[in-house]
Amino acid sequence: MVGRAQAPLVEEEWKQLDEGVVKAARRVLVGRKVLPVYNLADVGVMEVQWDELTELSPATISMYGETPIEDIITYTRKSLVVPIIHKDFRIHWRDIIASRRKGTPLDTANAESAALVVARFEDELILTGEYTGSPKLGIEGLATATGRNTAASTGAWATSPNAVNTVKNAMEELTVDNFYGPYDLILQPSAFLDAHTFIGNTAVMQIDKIRELIGGKVYVTPALKAADGGTDTALLMETGAENADLCVAQDLKTFYIQLKDMNHFFKCYEAVVPRIKRPTAICEVTGIT
Helix, strand or coil, X not given: CHHHHCCCCCHHHHHHHHHHHHHHHHHHCCHHHHCCEEECCCCCCCEEEEEEEXXXXXXXXXXXXXXXXXXXXXXXXXXXXXXXXXXXXXXXXXXXXXXXXXXXXXXXXXXXXXXXXXXXXXXXXXXXXXXXXXXCCCCECHHHCCCCEEEECCCCCCCCCHHHHHHHHHHHHHHHCCCCCCEXXXXXXXXXXXXXXXXXXXXXXXXXXXXXXXXXXXXXXXXXXXXXXXXXXXXXXXXXXXXXXXXXXXXXXXXXXXXXXXXXXXXXXXXXXXXXXXXXXXXXXECCC
């Protein structure tokens, strides 16, 4: 990239910067653990399209394989813009000189802070999408996807077995739409901690019973919000590329912007968008206390 070629950093310093950025982002990213990544051609791709299909009828059994009546499949073309998520940072020119003179690694704290901000925004875009007070170009996330299932919490999760019963109800909503698991569960930190209570007089915690029920993984992140911006929600989902994926036109990268007032300015950026193909594979749990 031209921006990197113009930067004052040598190859080893770029390596340190890139490693610091990736390491910082990996510490917080949850959405990419839930959704598989679909790589687009390059950052020049500004829109992604796909066809939404109607459900097929059941299979047929016969002796000779004739098809009595063919399905009439309706194709609905959907599209999404692919936005850029970005944050600028600076490296002071004296820090570069001091690093080289002393032979110590470049201080990448500012770059890592920018990467963290971008990563947190990515998670919020994937898990929640646009919500009240947080515009995101109208992009829907898992918790705001039109057509998703919903299930109300049965009570305070710190009181057993409310957490278990709530997750069971969400599973029932998904099975009605022919999603039989395994499921992944995404929780706010408060709900995750509340679920660490024993069930009745047993030695079994609610969270352990939940893991047994869903058959998948439990993820914890503060990036999950309700459509009104509240933190009283959770997500249960049958994951897989057939249900939703993350389209990536440009993975997390650092770009050199300019020299200003003797300091060097950079941009940490990526181009991604969540693509939700089958919102009925998602059940949002609401009203968690």
